[in-house]
Amino acid sequence: MKISGILQPAAGDGKMKVMRYLLIFSVIANFFLLIFLIPSLRIKLRFIAMNSLGFPAPGSIPQFKNDILLTEYNPVPVLKTEDARKTRMPSMDVIETHGHIGGSFSGSPSEISKAMTELKIKKFINLSFTTGDDFKKLKSQFNDPRIIHFSTFNWKRIKESKDFVPAMLNDLKQDIANGTKGIKLWKNFGLNIRKENGERLTLDDALLEPLFLECEKAKLVISIHTADPPAFFGKADEKNERYEELLRHPEWSFNTSEFPKFEEVTKERERLFKKYPRITFVSLHFAEFSHDLEQAAKLLDSNKNVYLDIAARIDELGRQPYKTKEFLAKYQDRVFFGTDGPPDRGKFEIYSRFLETNDEYFDYFPLHKPRKGFWKIYGLGLKKEILEKIYFKNAEKVFR
Ligand SMILES: [Zn+2]
Incomplete structure (x- = not known):
């Protein structure tokens, strides 16, 4: 066979x-x-x-x-572009609403004061991560009257007791007595701060009411960083625009079951904003909606107590200049200038180029800062009245 x-x-x-x-x-x-x-x-x-x-x-x-490694790929455009400005700095004095100083990374108090003068920063909001004695120390160390220090909630108390809120409230009251002007809340709140039973502490958890009510009473502004760009919540694969960045910073990926979804946290945040209409919130980093200006508009329309800053999000805003310009015209009273860090000439050059010129196709990061995605940005060419509001007038009203 x-x-x-x-x-x-x-x-x-x-x-x-x-x-x-x-x-x-x-x-x-x-x-x-x-x-x-x-x-x-x-x-x-x-x-x-x-x-x-x-x-x-x-x-x-x-x-x-x-x-060539993806992390090394850095093409030089042949496009002829030029910086249209006579001066590379903002055309007016500014208020930095998203600054970070203190610790080892920012420079000494005298260096910071010198840089503020050089960069024409009339007020610098230091969104510090300190509380208690650390806050007191920071404040006395960096005592330039132009600096406004924010403290944070003392999350360490969660590990000490099941009933941690009274201790946190005491710490908050102490920081208020020590002259805090606002509260900085970082993205760990909402992403991975957990109660002792292991449950994630949600942004709108009723447990935290005494803290927020105290903030309201003391008229503290709350600057809150919630979630991160949606690319960090997605799969780190060939479709992810920030893949190369995630390769460098795998710790920024929230694409595991321990973390909530992007939408889940932003919804919690919305409930928090609605729960305390008398508290002024600055939803940092353009509320993480710089990629989706309709969402950003909805957030501002339905929460009159909420403001945005542009810190570290000009990468997204600058690749949709027409829409961003329209947005900033409409919400010109609700957006602040901020660069996320100590005074930094390189950032000031780029942020002002972005806000003030019609320059095309330039890097959104200075050479000493890493890029986030493989793209360039375009200037908005905002008119003077809007620039004034974003650079300092809005902040003058809110951070009194
Ligand atoms: Zn920051």
């Missing part, structure tokens, strides 16, 4: 044949694998093949730099 003959070949002869086919197959497979793995070889073979088919090509094989 023929079929069984194939399936069960006579020992010896048939077996040798199969072995030979396997060997030929493995040689061919390895050959293609080698070509696939060595780009220079792949390019060479492709070049020879195309050449032999008659496609015009230079005489010698062009040289390619091989194996």
